[in-house]
Amino acid sequence: MLKRPNTLKNSEQELRIFRVRALLAVLVVFVLACLLTSRLVYLQIVQHDMYSTRSENNRVRVEPLPPNRGLIYDRNGVLLAENRPTYNLTLVRERVDNLDETLALLVDLLELPEEEIEAFNVRSRQRQRPFQPALLTSDLSEEQIARLAVNRHRLPGVEIEAQPLRYYPDAEVMAHALGYVGRINAEEMETLDAGRYAGTHFIGKTGIERFYEEELHGQAGLRKVETNARGRVLRELGRTDPVPGANLTLTIDKSMQMLAYELLDGRRGSIVAIVPATGEILAMVSTPGFDSNQFVTGIDVDSYRGLQEDLDLPLFNRAIRGHYPPGSTIKPFLALAGLVEGVITPDSTINDPGYYQLPNDSRRYRNWLRWGHGRVDMERSLAVSNNTYYYTLAHDLGIDNLHEQMSNFGFGQRVAHDVQGESTALMPSRDWKRARFNQPWYPGETLSVGIGQGYWQITPLQLASATATLANRGHWVKPRLARQIGDTPVPRDLPNTLNDIQLANDSWWDRVFSGMEKVMSGREGTARRTGVGLEYRMGGKSGTAQVFSLGQDQRYNADELAERLRDHALFMAFAPLDDPQIAVSVIVENAGGGSTHAAHLARAMTDAWLLKDDAPDVEEVREVLEEDDANVEGN
Template identity: 55%
Template sequence: MPPPIRLKDHERDTRLIRSRMLFGGAALIFLTMLLMFRMYYLQVVQFEHHSTLAENNRIHVQSLPPTRGMIYDRNGVLIADNRASFSLTLTRERAGDWEQVLDSIIEILELDTDSRELFEKRIRQGRRPFEPVPVMFELSEAQIARVAVNQFRLPGVEVAASLVRYYPQKEHFAHSVGYVGRINETELKKLDPINYSGTHHIGKTGIERFYEEQLHGQVGYEEVETNARGRVLRVLNRVEPISGQDIYLTLDIKLQEAAELALDGRRGAIVALDPNSGEVLAMVSQPSFDPNPFVTGISFKAYGLLRDSLDQPLFNRVLRGLYPPGSTIKPMMAIAGLDLGIVTPSTRVFDPGFFQLPNHKHRYRNWNRYGDGWVNLDLALSRSNDTYFYDLAHKMGVDRMHDYMTRFGFGQRVALDMFEETAGLMPSKDWKRSRYRQPWYPGETLILGIGQGYMQTTPLQLAQATALMASKGKWIRPHLARSVGGLQPIIDADMPADIVLRDDKNWDAVGMGMENVLHGTRGTARKVGDSALYRIAGKSGTAQVVAIKQGERYNRDKVQERHRDHALFVAYAPAENPAIAVAVMVENGESGSGVAAPVAKQVLDGWLLDDEGELKVEYQTTERSTTEVRR
């Protein structure tokens, strides 16, 4: 039987429709009220907040990096300049796929793959958000035009004008002035994020690094209005940055060039000081390098050539080179012996060509194997007699030797504003016990007395010790800055104590021995002294690079060039009124008196003689008799 047909209930359908209409109307009213409440909340309650956000989208604060201070030599010759340059910058947050953008830059500018790696390295380095990063410097007009034409392919890329550090003297002051380079991630964490906002370079070496705070200056800023693409429409407010302070150095470019010319392309180092003020007049480390590529980013290939060169052009021999001082320390040894009362100027030692410790067969040979006979202090200095100083070192002992040599600055940093300086090494019994866990042997004291063995010095330390001889013990630390911003650069709050002797006449006794090195009839460098227009006090030195077996003689033909002895010479002049002290080191030069002494004289001439080759008026004094003085 079929089911009954259900009749339509109109009242029920009407109630259902009415209830749905009421629910829909209530929902509509609720949503309308919710929307109105939200609009009220956003436009009234949070008006200031959103208006600020909108304003920030339109107005931006941009950093204005300060202009870096200039660096000049003592006569006002420009050494470090700021040169206008157009650079290519990329803002990673606005570039989207920035790696693709880099590929487009390489394609548009037709650059090599090394440039691509360098650009990517710069982008990945630490930086602040939305900060444009320079990826390429010194754009040519053609490159700028190519970027402009292809701007639609380079989102986040802009051509910006900026000042870039430039060193017009190139390699002449690379090791003293140093250079600036890009800020790395480690440096970024230590720097003031506000003051270095917008700055991409920082001093890396030399004066550029030591006086970074003074050279950098104070950052400025400007408020600008931008459009939706970030393009600046107008400047609303501007606070000018404060430029860095200019620095005048103690270096003299003419003397610097004269010193470089004197080395004549050989590996070595020269330091010239004013013993009366501590000013560094010349500072040469050869070979050198052009610091300009380091400013904008040196290529991997170019850096590899410098880094891997056997001649080590990046190595600062003046401050970091460690060499045995050889016989150049004999004047300081003589001062110690006289002041301790171990010897007097008339004390004589017989030299048969060697020295032997009591009850020992080993012979410590003099450079003159035939011996000099009876030798007093004056002859020992002028002849550079090793036997005399073996005997003196044996009587003095290593402990007292260590104490006196450290008073001359050996084994410690002596400079005031050269952070790269190495302390060197002045050995002692305690040092050897701590370093090697071995006792100190008497033979080690002997060779230490002639500047061999464990002792290691820098050319700067030798120059300072020579300046102390010239000033008769008056300590003034060597420094490169003459003035910073027109003011005295640094006040030395930790000045070492002056070397005060029991009898000041001992300075004159040793000084006369140093004069006779160049002006005495038996002086080792008398050929150099004979050609001088003034009196020079000096001392030659020859430092072994490799040891020679007992009984053997040095044969240069059997020794590799880089294993030959180093040539050293220290001097001050004019001897009666010192105005300059010089230390010369010629790597593998073999002869201190034959190679290094003529170099030192050329440097002295460069400071003491005028353009006509005559002694300058201020250095003309009553000359001493050139007759050799014996005591």
């Protein structure tokens, strides 16, 4: 038999293998421990500040506190613009996991109509500063708030915040004077101070709200809050309170503003009333108006389209942007220009055959009274509104002197201090026509300007401002809407005010005023019906602005024209003559002659300011208007 080899264990060899393996294991564990320790050292010591900040940010959140917008009052302390509590829906994109899913869920929960969904999605993606909330929608209903609250766990980054919302109690009446606030858009976001407007979603868009945005807005604050893992606020850790905006007191008198709006009675037109001594605007109305509250939260597409397509242009501020030929309302200013330039004296007369002809020109420029007024001096020319006198005067003055003198009264310029969007309108000149049409100025065009027609265009605010300067005997006080900002009065002497108008003889003012008084109370005055029963001395001047030109031998017949082709009615006035306290301009589109319709409205405004409670009410004025219109038609 074969002998088997010895298979006993080699203990020494096994022990050596074990030691090697154990050493390798210890070495691996040591290396891993060293790696873990070094990583811990790196995280806990080297990167301590960064991770400590991240951890703190997960627990502590800084929230902006928008300021309350300043309130707006009329001169008597009546509230015109207030802040009402409301709930807004905001979204911080950086905290949203899936924006598309979140927006789809919000649209479903809010039950938004189809036409609002696109705008809702656009607002969610509007460019914002990092971690700044974007306003998705305002003025949430209680039902919407309840749905959002129940689904809060599904909406990270979405918050419901309570915030005051602008509200205008008399929106339609005050819309054009106050303007309105609206959502901050992407372009505005780029230019606004990030700290001051943190958490703010609305900004002044038009009117007083825009002009005094800096004063009304205030300064944003902030607060630090501790939150849990779901973002719910556990406690407040610190706070810097916001600084509210300054309250604004206007020169507007709400009762005068309401009266002007009611007097226009829905017709297209404007009334502006100013205190001559201070430049305070008592009323500045453009009709028809619109509900400015619709623009605060965002007007819907159909409503906005309806306003844009309305033929009466309710969004158009006629008081400061409407361009109208001034008609005969500018004759007192032209009379003064003639006196200043030495072209006429207060006693200069002409013989009016019913027309004027330029030398070597067969065309006849007709007076409104076709058979003429006979012998006419300056005062009578104002009382009867004689065109021939002013054709002659304009021709003798020339367009250069005419342009210079009328510019001194503010025509062709922005005249007010804080009226946002005011137009310069147009005071024509040779240079203007050459630049605009590349044509020379013709003598016949000077005659048209001489009776407030042709290229000359004014705004109702310009006419009221010029009337106030006339009432002040040439002393310029810049019109303004703000009376007081916070506790600080707005100064009467404002920058860029035009120079006072100096006359060589102060009695010339009296002679022009006398002619204007005869308009109201003279036997031949064009507005003598309006002047019946006056309890104070009032000077005025009517005007009729042509909407289209008549041919050489055509006669104007309102009954044969479409309503929108009829003449505009204008009137300017101030009272009392010896101590002017109010100057008024009235323009009623397509209402015919200014000596009837517009004159009665101007009288009603001066009555209301001077007689207070004894003034006739709106219904009485309307009855007088109807009676006067019937008399005019009968004649």
